[in-house]
Amino acid sequence: MVDIGVGYGMIAIAAGLAMGLSALAAAIGEMAIGSAAVGATAEDRDMFGKGLILTVLPETLAIFGLVVAVLLWLKIP
Amino acid sequence: MGLKAEPMTRVLIVVPKDKVPAATSALYDLQLLHVHDHVEGRDGLALGHPLKGASVASEMLIRLRAMIATLEIPEVTVDMRRPITSLMEELEAKFDHLEHEIETLGDNRNRLRAETRNIEQQMKNLEPYISLGLDLDVYRDYETLEVIVGNLTGDPWKVLRNAKIPFELFKAKDASKTGLFALFIEQDRTDEVRAIIGEFNFTPVPSFEGKGDPRTMRVRLKEKLAKVNSSLEEVELDLKTIRKVHGESLFAAEEHLSIQIEKAESPLRCGSTPNALFVEGWVPTKRMADLEGTLTDAVGDSYHIEVLTDEELTGHSTAAVAADGGEPTSEEEEEAEHFDTSKETPVLSTNPEGFKAYEYLIKLVSTPRYDEIDPALFMYFTFPLFFALMVGDIGYGITFIILGFWMLNSKWKGVGIVTGITRRRLTKMIMMSGLFTIFTGLMYGEFFGLELFGTHGLVWPHYLYVPALDVYLPINRLEQAMLMINLCIYIGIAHMIHGLCLGIVNTNHHHGLKHAILGKFSWILIIIGGYFVFRILFTADEVVMTEPVMMSGLILMITGIIMLIAGEGGGGLLELPGIVSNILSYTRLFAIGLSSLGIAMTFNTLGGIMVSKGGAMIIVGLIVAFLGHFINILLALLAPSLHALRLHYVEWMTKFYTGGGREYEPFGRERIYTEV
Structure with missing residues (x-):
């Protein structure tokens, strides 16, 4: 086993938290939008495209999380 | 090309009353004029009246549609369009006779269908009585006895015995219907008994009118059903024959009559005086000559056509208000000034076929x-580029192109809103994206998740150094x-600056250059300045404010912010983050x-481990890798x-687009089943 030190371990945990928590937040956002979008589509089929786009809007959060995680991960040698 | 909508001319056509039928018919068949619906009273003009013959045609159409409904004709596709004169003559000759025949057959069919349902219901009701095995007369016509037939769960009979209620019980013979029973009790104790069995989930069985053995009854009902069904089949066969012989012509006549009615009712969309009809609408400017030519052919010289300019339109609306009731108020004047041609004028896009998919999006x-x-032109390049930067795999790119070819040639019709021409366009869009994906795949050196070339390349373990870009x-x-x-x-900065540039063009056109510079150009300054400032803040070891790059960045950014505040007030600052x-x-x-x-590499590793074990695992490994990539390609199409x-x-x-335009929908429609 290679000893990578506590500091690097902390970085790894931080990267994991950044990814996981932001994905969770994105999921909570998509939950509400997704159900509303399905409802709208049921009433009017033309809403499908708009609903789909609105549903992926909160995914930005997860992407920010991933970017932060990658930046942290690059600090580990 | 593509960027701007087809230029439209707003015209006012005035036709004398006696020429209205010829003129509207010609305009309808031309399919060129986007009619601006008249509102009762505007410009002091009343609504037009439907042409003569509308009500006759309507009545015929209703009867025709009833016939089509009775014949249950599905949407038909015909190879040959029928000439309307012979079609209508033929139809008129046989109309009453045919209608009578279809109506009689339809009534018969409905009656027989009802009868079938009725017999089937009776047979279902009879089922429990067959299981009980008693004659059907046994259940009825008592003076002192009450009969209860039904289902329940559990054993209420003990309770009845304990309550000292005399009864006689018959249960179903077959084991599958344990809860079914017929109970004979004294009439005056009915309520008591119902209360008790009510606690055992009692559900009554509908009574059955009839005599004798229920099994004989069933045989009789079956015979009756067979008879009714055979006559029903006969009737349906007759209807089918009629459908085969006359179906297409009825469909064609329906189309023709609908068109006749639409033509006859068209004056309802126009303004009129007792002697003339005023048709207002838009025509693609380059086809003005067509419009005038068609009108001349139809009514000779007896029409007047006038091109309305924007200024006339604004004045025109004010005049309308004034004509309505005295002096226009200041509010009404303001409304007239804001008569928005950009919102009202119908939009006919000039995009070449290749861009239509993006137009749809x-x-x-x-x-x-x-x-x-119209942003479709730019999306034609940027959408596949972005898609390809995300997927970036030579193998996937080739797969998309093959998939596209298959979709274009397959018989699969598509689902939901993605059908017909839209499906073809979207397919071509996927193929285009596939082509870009191959290029980005070369840039990343990836082939189905494997590193084909590059540092650890499987085929060519080298790399190129581009000194200019480091x-x-x-x-x-x-x-x-x-x-x-x-x-x-x-890429983001470039794309957004491009969006803001389009925003400058649009805002300049709508609100003037000052708004365009303060509202849009300021953002370009902020983005460029901000980029330099943040770049130094994040990467430099030591931040020196007086350094030239930092200074110029700060100056650009602050100038931009000042311009933004000047243009949009303090609220603009809220958009900075x-x-x-x-x-x-x-x-x-x-x-x-x-x-x-990540997904592609995971399945490659998984498949690779299995293949390395040898033997039958080689096949399993290949299947795992194949399925993994299959799922990943589907996901790649979606995400x-x-x-x-x-x-x-x-x-x-959001940097430039307003939207809310009106689509160009010319008056008239394409004939599918008939020809003039």
């Missing part, structure tokens, strides 16, 4: 306005994450690609395309 948000830049090609997305993030941010998140949002070009690459769209809709189009 833009209309999902909103139809562009008449004098607004970049090693191919880019290994996993190892050069920082480079990818930077690349995404550059938004622009940062807009730019960072483009890092999804890297992030989504990473997840796609990257949605995110590429989102970058256009949210980050790009």
